Amino acid sequence: MQTAFICPICKAPLAREGKSLLCPMRHTFDIAKSGYVNLLLKKAGQHGDNDAMLAARQGFLNSGYYSHLANALKEALASLPLPASPAILDCGTGEGYYLEAARSALPDASPRLYGFDISKQALLFAAKRRLDASLFVASAYAVPIADGTVDAALLFFSPFCREELLRTLKAGGYLLMAVPAEEHLWELKQLIYDTPYRNALSPFDIEGFTLLSHRHVERVIDLASQEEIQLLFQMTPYYYKTSPRDKEKVRAADTLAVTAAFELLVYQKQS
Ligand SMILES: [Zn+2]
Incomplete structure (x- = not known):
């Protein structure tokens, strides 16, 4: 086949x-029996996110805290004029949360779902979602997918390789990209840092693509326990850059209302 x-x-x-x-x-x-295939040539040690970070992220995402972003993805995908059996490629699929959202956005289509990640461990989590997706270990800089075969690529907080996206997408294919907005996790950063900074946003223009739409997706999520605060904290890069003294500040919090804000960008590959 x-x-x-x-x-x-x-x-x-x-x-x-x-x-x-x-x-x-x-x-x-x-x-593999668990449902992914390793297409990464060079053997290396720990790749990408570690197990604790993955488990924290899956617990947090499955609690629905970022469902506003998943819903925005579903609406964006459902509004695109995709063919009957579109090929959807999720770049850096992680534990598959957004790939699952993409699947549910196309209930009447029979999409061919592809999701890759540099982390085999992440794909073990993704495989448990039973999405009937082709999951594979690969790098964003050498995607083992044929030229011009992808109808829509998803890039949610993952490494960006313009050349590989342009190569794998069909002419007129779509790229749906999510990036953290300037104020994303602001209150968490206020808790940790004496002088927090807003996230820096790169310019939205990408050579070879036309920006079709840009939607700011934001809500304040209420974390009602130290456990939930820790789940969020541990899935952020801050967790690994924070001193023990600053980690204590997070440990002292029982509740946190925190902004979860994203930019959802929809592009079309220029022909
Ligand atoms: Zn060969």
């Missing part, structure tokens, strides 16, 4: 045979 995958070694198309993907040169990649 033909797939959109290409061989990471020789770039020829990968076909599925039983529990493996293989190319005409017989380079073979086995699909």
Whole structure:
């Protein structure tokens, strides 16, 4: 069975045979029992987010605190004129929260879902969502997907590689990107830092893409316990950059009303 995958070694198309993907040169990649395939060539140690960070993020996301962003993604995706069986590629899919949102946005379509992450551990979480998605270990800078096969790519807080997005998208294909807004997690930063800074936003223009829409998505979420505050804190990069003294300040808080604000950007690849 033909797939959109290409061989990471020789770039020829990968076909599925039983529990493996293989190319005409017989380079073979086995699909793990848990449901993902490792298409990353170089073996390395711990990649991407660690287990504790992943578990915290999944617990937090599954509590629905970022559901306003997931809903905005669903609305944006549902409004696009996608073909009947679109190929959706989630770049840096993590534990699959936004890929699941994308799936539910297209109830009448039969999307072909692809999600990759540099972290095998993240894909173990994603596989448990049972999305019937093709999950694979890969880098954003060498995506083992054939040229011009993707109808819509998702990039939610993940490494950005313009060349690979342009290569894998069809002409006229879409890129849906979410980035933290300037005031995202402001109250948490106020709690930690003596002099907090707002997030810096990069310019929205991307060469080779037309910006179709830009939506600011924001709400204040109420964290009602120290446990919930810790889940949020541990899924942020601040957790790993904060001194023990400043971590104590977070540990002392019982409740926190915190702004969860994002920019959702929809682009179309120029032909
Ligand atoms: Zn090959």
